[in-house]
Amino acid sequence: MKNKFNLKNLKMYVLGGLCGILAILSIFMTIETAASGAEVADLQKKEAQLANQQQDIEENLVENLSVNSLREKSTEMGFAKVSNLVYVSGGVPVARLP
Numbered sequence: 001m002k003n004k005f006n007l008k009n010l011k012m013y014v015l016g017g018l019c020g021i022l023a024i025l026s027i028f029m030t031i032e033t034a035a036s037g038a039e040v041a042d043l044q045k046k047e048a049q050l051a052n053q054q055q056d057i058e059e060n061l062v063e064n065l066s067v068n069s070l071r072e073k074s075t076e077m078g079f080a081k082v083s084n085l086v087y088v089s090g091g092v093p094v095a096r097l098p
Contacts, residue, residue, distance in 0.1 A: 063069060075081075
């Protein structure tokens, strides 16, 4: 009669099943970690590209807003440099209150 219910064999089956489940979960976690790492690397590449674009835009903005560039563009559009400036004084009262 070897078909006797053996608690030791049941513990071994449960322990083996638990180890198998843990091994499968470990494989899935490794795959998830690798996928997350690839996603982070892709995001870092995009961040570097965006930083370069921002730097290019800032350089373009500084170049376009420089005094010399604005002066050249204004002459191309037909504006002339003012040769005679007239300042108006704002401190002269016109009427007094009673």
